[in-house]
Amino acid sequence: MKIPFDNSYTALPDQFYTRLDPKPVATPKLIKVNTALAELMGIDLTDLETTEAAEVFAGNTIPDGATPLAMVYAGHQFGGWSPRLGDGRAILLGETVGTDGIRRDIHLKGSGRTPYSRGGDGRAWLGPVLREYIVSEAMAALGIPTTRALAAVETGEKVLREQGPLPGAVFTRVAQSHIRVGTFQYHYARGDKEASKTLADYVIARHYPEAAKADQPYRALIEAVMDKQARLIARWMQVGFIHGVMNTDNMSIAGETIDFGPCAFMDTFHPGTVFSSIDHAGRYAWGKQPSIAHWNLSQLAQSLLPILHEDPDIAVGIGQETIDGFQEIFSTYYFEGFGEKFGLFPLQEGDPDFIGDSLKLLSDNEVDFTLFFRHLTGIARSLLEDGDKGENSLEVLRGLFKEHEALDNWLEDWRKRLTQDKTTPEERLEKMKTVNPVFIPRNHQIEAMIQAAVTGDFAPFERLLSVLSNPYSEQPEHADLELPPKPEEIVHATFCGT
Structure with missing residues (x-):
């Protein structure tokens, strides 16, 4: 397997990340490789041996050209400030430029402890890995900007969670970048104006080159991110999707859906619907997602104040005026x-x-x-x-x-x-x-798929993945996957994988 790495994030100063290899696992076994996505990314899978793929996507083998690192960022989690978060169980292997000209990150999730693990084990168990694989690929098929699933691997190890020991897994996801609102917050909170400017210039060059031509490039950056996020949240709501953890460290600068933890699609409609087991106050309910996005974007604007204008009062005025435009933009998309x-x-x-x-x-x-x-x-x-x-x-x-x-x-x-x-x-x-999709990843179907996979049966996973790859088409032979849950099948809460 050959991956044409073309890494750019490692050119940034070392305060943006820690160089670190993923931690090897015992006996990696390949579950799935997204061959269509790999081809789009220019990854050569010719003569790919299953064992070789498992070693690479588990983190046991570092491909030529990779520059493994854990990214650092901060964030507001359920409104509470955390000054230092970062990739606590993930490693950025590097980037590729695909056959479509788009630059994408390759990111291993569940790849072991990092300096940002905060006491966690750095691992993932099979259930959340398969959930993210299914939901991210379904989102892509629905036409909603999202991180993508490149591969999933069993580790041959157990991870300990509240439910007890569970089968471990590693998920390889792909994104146009993993830079978040929280990445900007980290450097702003440290008073590092130079780092903030370096990061903003990097994001503009990578994602929003048109902003560089504006009279106020950093204001144009906020406007571009705001437009993408407004459209994204509207699209979520139009398919009944609830992210579940819209923390600032889970909001992508690239405007993609990222970090599928306790996410869910509504069955019965109600704007106050919440599934996340940790969202006790309903902060991230379906109907509250626009206001949370607005709040998160205000944190981005605040983080850019030092480079918006030399005069702090003028900078605040620019930031506030920009963010005040969110509601009108969102309402239009909605x-x-x-x-x-x-x-x-x-x-x-x-x-x-x-x-x-x-x-x-x-x-x-x-x-x-x-x-x-x-x-x-x-x-x-x-x-x-x-x-x-x-x-x-x-x-x-x-x-x-x-x-x-x-x-x-x-x-x-x-x-x-x-x-x-x-x-x-x-x-x-x-x-x-x-x-108006015919099929969505319904919670009870995902849970049933996970339970089957834990026993070694991946047929329900493959079936769901296949049907959800074409969600707007009628598939009479799979009509049972259209159905809402029976009373005994209703999923009342979804869980984060950590």
């Missing part, structure tokens, strides 16, 4: 995206209120979020095609609602709204089919 899900585009005056009232109706009736939009798309198809598809979808929708009369009244209002724009039924249907 309502346009939900408009497309409802088949309302272009948006008209009154549509945001209609969308808000519609979501309240779903919440009041405890409706399955994904099934609602999936079968609303079926009803949109019935407006275009003859046949029983629309009747089937209507029957399913009625079964989802406690108040059938409320649904009937809503459908009447919805149909009236559809007649008020020039969008053709064909255009409406095609758009709705591209934004």
